[in-house]
Amino acid sequence: MNSPQHPDTLESAFYGLEKTEYRHFTVIPRTPVIGGVIEGGDFENMTDDFAEDLRDALWKFGVLFGLGRNLSFDAMKNVSLIFGDRLEEHSFAPTLKEQGHPEVTVIERSKSDGENKLDVDFWHHxxxxRAHPNIMSILQADVVPFGADTMWSSATAAYDLLPEGLKLLFENITVDHDTLYTVLRHNFGGGDITPEKIAMLQEKATHPAVIRHHATGAPCLFVANGYIKRVSGYDVDLSELVIKLANQLPIIPELQVRHQWCPGDFAIWDNFATCHYGVSGHIGAQHRRLYRTAAWSESVKPEPFIRPR
Ligand SMILES: [Fe+2]
Structure with missing residues (x-):
């Protein structure tokens, strides 16, 4: 597999993604920096060369969309296992365990939930x-109201846009992540997801702020604020300042792609090289249901990016 060459200048942060013909499918770029639509390909009957090309495409585009493809749960799991050897079983979100698919997470808001329901309107990986975060996720839309878009932002292009001084800063810090902070700081709407339950999970890890992508070697700014507790060892005020700096990057429009979901669409994303944001401010109590699977590996965890000298 040819890994994409990583740019090392500010100008080349705009990667110039081009239409790419693979052996079983074609990817049409959505922006010059991130995102592409997959045309063709049989996801229900994938071969080894299909899998190899899908890995290449995901590392290159960061997020891949399939329009109206309606993948089966088995296909979603098989796609995930192309990228990691373990399927995620979510620690607190509902799953299809009762239906025999504990690896399928259900992201759902029903009309009776009202507006107080899990929102993910914050940038996060x-x-x-976790010590071994997901390598990738795939989200399959079932019921999607108008306005419930998802946005992704390139964490490699974010690193590239940093001036040299800030690159050095972020390369030399680690960040404490804690799932309890997500629940305390964001609107999880009560229900089963209580801070007491999440606290018992003790789901916390410290990761470098700039990680080396395990497949491409590219540096990724791994500081989206969803799970962030503190810059390790920093005074809290200084920590907040540094985190705020990092979080100015995903909001830059040139680093983003936004998907307006239609039923049947899927998105696959690189969970290290991109972060994402669920736009939910206007959907109120409308019904929304998507399914997610994701993969991770014991052998893959966020390692620090060490710049070649
Ligand atoms: Fe997410």
């Missing part, structure tokens, strides 16, 4: 408070 999924489950970053």
């Amino acid at each position: 999924d489950v970053s408070a």
Whole structure:
């Protein structure tokens, strides 16, 4: 597999993604920096060369969309296992365990939930408070109201945009992630997800602020604020300042792609090289249901990026 060459200048942060023909499918870029739509390919009957090309495409585009593809749960799991050897079983979100699919997380808001229901309207890398966060996730839309978009932002382009002084700063700090902070700081709407239950999970980890992507070697700014507790060892006020600096990066429009979901669409994302944000401010109590699977590996965890000298 040819890994994409990583740019090392500010100008080249705009990667110039181009339409790419793979053996079983084609990827059409959504922006010059991040995101592409997959056309063609049989996800229900994947071969080894399909899997190899899908890995290459995900590392290159960061997030891949399939329009109206309606993947089966088995296909979602098989796609996930292309990227990691373990399927995620979510620690607190509902799953399809009763239906025989404990690895399928259900992201649902029903009309009866009202507006106080789990929102993910904050930039995050999924489950970053684990020692081995997900390598990727795939989200399959079932019921999607108008306005419930998802946004992704490139964490590699974010690093590239940092001036040299800030690159050095972030390369030399680690960050404490804690799932309890997510629940305390964001709108999880009560229900089963209580701070007391989450506290018992003790789901916390310390990761470098700039990680070396395990497949491409590219530096990724791994500081989306979803699970962030503190810059390790920093006074809390200084920590908040540094985290705020980092969180100015994902909001830069040139680093983003936004997907307006239609039923049947899927998105696969690189959970290290991108972070994401669930736009939910306007959907109120409308019904929304998506399914997610994700993969991780014992052998893959966020390692520090050490710049070649
Ligand atoms: Fe997420």
